[in-house]
Amino acid sequence: MKIIAPSWNSDRHLIDSIGDIEDNPIKISTRENSLEHYRFTETDVNSGIFTAEIILTGFSHDADGDGEFDTTPRTMGSGPTNGFLQIDRDSAVTISFEFADGVVLTNSVPVNWNLGTVQFTEDLFLSSDTIIIRVFDLDMNLNPEAIDSIPLHVFSDSNVAGITVDALETNESSSSFVATVSLSHTLPSSGNRLYSLPGDEIFAKYDDHTLPKPYSISDNLEIETSAKIDSSVRPIERLQTSPVVFSDSFGSPIQSFSSNSQLQIVGTVTNDQVFTQKFVYLFQVKDDSNSVESISWIQGELSSNQSLDVSQSWTPKKSGTYHIETFVWDSLNIPVAVSPSVSTQIAVK
Template sequence: NFCILQGDILQVEYTDPADASGDINTVTDSATFDLRNGVLQSDKSVYIIGSDMILTLIEPDFDLDNQGAETYDLDLIEWDSDAATVTMGDKGGNQANFDPEPLNFRETGDSTGIFQVVIEIPQQLGNDKLERGEEIQLEYSDWGPSGSDYVGDEDQDVKLTIFTSNFGATVALDQKVYTWTDKVYITIVAPDHNFDSNLIDDIGNTADDPIKVATRSAKLQQYKLVETGTDTGIFTGEVILTGFTHDADGDPTTGPSGNDVTSQSASGSGPTSGKLPATDNDGLTVSFEFSQDETVVGSALIRWNIGEVQWLEASYPAKGTGVVRIIDPDMNLNPESVDNFNANVWSDSDAGGIDLTVTETNEATGIFEGTVFFTVTDESSGHRLRVAEGDTVTAEYEDNTLPSPYTTADELRITATTLIGTIVPPLERAPAANLRVVDAFGNSLSAVNVDQQVQITADLANGQDKKQVFAYLVQIQDGNGVTVSLAWITGALSAGQSFSPALSWIPTEAGTYTATAFVWESVDNPTALSPPVSTQIIVK
């Protein structure tokens, strides 16, 4: 028996009794025995706790059988971190913690000298949990490093350093300000908690990574959020704010004891079952302890709003329909259904008006609409309202959910109006055109003589479908801008009527004059019904 040592030479000699020339020929070849250094490698340097690591040991000295793939115990590797110092195989009793696949180092092929295993980064070793950002040192002892005379003559520690990940976490809410009965959508980005890239993970429902959702008066502890898909590291959930006992619509006949919202206790464990009471002037906080003694927080305000009332059009035909829109997020009392309530609508023809039911346009929009059917012949009933041409129609909403400095006992009546009939721009109600100078017979004059009586006339037209009173004024100025004449007449134009009023003037001096005509609502109310029009008059 012989012990082969590092540096020994193996020589093979062959004697050919007759080579190509017929002579005896001896040939030799040789190889040197040596030992190689082992190498320990991983597929990454940072790992999420619970994720898989591919551990590779490159050790040609372990390739003892070049006819097949060999296996070696995982106890060859020592794990050293703050949590524990253990060997990783079954002899150390920790193999199950690392869940290896396969159970031992397996050579990647015949005579490769490369051995691999897939292990799981454990969440806990013994009684100690691994922390985010924890340093881990893996060590393999090579008992036959390069330069040794024989295996066991020397040893060399081969080390590999890896870390558990500590990417942190963020909490995001879908709004900065909520109302008292909103649905809150929570998103937490926590890559370190994507433990299994092949499964949908969850967070928040254990003492190790608790999520707390709280208002100032109530809270949900260890609230669970669920990953949006496999391997995303993004976790979502919902909580519904349930308000407090209050008569939101001001109607004592609706809701239990007249209250449209009644107090509830905090309940639910997630991800969508959470119910959390809130007041009209409150705050919401979501906290997530993503690592030991490390917590991230997201927060928002909870406030009531002042409602808004609109008619979708500025005017409606007398036999048409009109739509009232009320915008008040506070009346979205159930974010998972379509809400409704009543508003008051009346006209000049029917001051008593109707109760109009306005219905939410969809779940959780806070926008409510109702349709009014106008009639000029029937009595008001249901959603039908008696009107007449020229009526002003008013929609009124009583807001009982008002922000500070109002109190919960306050109410505010908010109104909006529309007109029945055609709406004409103010300066197109009775527009004046074709201002001219005419004689007593209506013939246009290009020049006027001193002391000649003339008429200053223009064409007016009522572009509305109702009567329009007016004042027609004519101002005449000389070449120096001095007013030498100012006169007016008043009248009325029926719907669609055209008329050409005229005012007389007798010039006393020759010169060039400017005549300007104005059309107002009245002399006492100089609201223009038309832009002013002018013409030049030459007096000889």
């Protein structure tokens, strides 16, 4: 708080004070509480500018939802920096200074709760990255002379239980909070480590228990954000496939093909990565006019260094040349190739 009052610079060689005498008091008040005769001191000799500060202590309230009050309401202090003032939500702080006989200067500032925000520093992270989460919530600067914290729930598609980490205030009164999380596709979630696979979406959220109107004091709101996780390995290199082979219904290899005879198209997919990879293996059969005769797929998941044979049955209805194409994607919803496509040509008699 600052009062510019050159006429109260009574001694040009000393740091003067105002407000703490009976005749010309300074009062700092809310609708419910007040500090009387609060002392302001000059910023420098002969400046005529007087300053002071107080800490607003709020009212008894559970600000983080853990079932315990996080505030210590109190009104005390005489100035210029030792004041504490209890205040309710949607109130105001008013300073009044009896500048001269019958002349009172006043100024007020409203005090409100605010809606917090949470966000990842990037929309897309690689699995080797350190995840940084930022929270900005003016109301959670509970003590402007200490580092405050906010508990965050961080989870992924592959680990919905997730972890709880503390977002720490960047300095004593910044109201800006930061949490860091590492990712692992081999180790379970623990501490600040989150189990997540490439292709996952990750989420961070917290409950805001200090909401502005029209919310009530007892309301809370879930504040959430998300980002995507990708592997540092290029998508097209994540799985290995080989040309398809053909067998009869008993699994015996066949080299010649006849119309109206059922055969098995067999493909092999291998995961050489150190992480588990989801996949959709798609078979497509085209005739010599490039018309699709058959399309089918198998969906699954490969652990690290696992290899799997996948097969689909197909019965050619007529003789001719057919092109067997295989595609390996990470999903059907947003198909991203995780292995090069493979094409094989056969002749059916």
